[in-house]
Amino acid sequence: MISEEQVRHVAELARLGLTDEEVARMGGQLGAILDSIEKIRELDLEGVPPTANPLNLTNVFRPDEPRESLRREEALAVAPETADGMFAVPRID
Numbered sequence: 001m002i003s004e005e006q007v008r009h010v011a012e013l014a015r016l017g018l019t020d021e022e023v024a025r026m027g028g029q030l031g032a033i034l035d036s037i038e039k040i041r042e043l044d045l046e047g048v049p050p051t052a053n054p055l056n057l058t059n060v061f062r063p064d065e066p067r068e069s070l071r072r073e074e075a076l077a078v079a080p081e082t083a084d085g086m087f088a089v090p091r092i093d
Helices: 004-013 021-041 071-079
Strands: none
Touching: 004 021
16 A cells, blocks of 8 residues: 555655545555556566567558648638637647
8 A cells, every 4th residue: 555645745746736535546546556566576477578569569551642631721711710821829838
């Protein structure tokens, strides 16, 4: 089990403001996650080759094919706000 103090410390590092109820709930959830990690660490993996993807999938890319796209005027026509022929979005601080 993870202590409330540890939950508050992790929340502070992540810049999260948690209520007392959230701290209690997160403590249980983080404790369950840590228990699961510990069970995985206890597995005997001797002779098991490391893998990055257990399903052995590879990306399948389609070839690039030039085609018509929206004209600037069509794209900007549906924008909530524009400025100088571009999309206008709120500033992110």
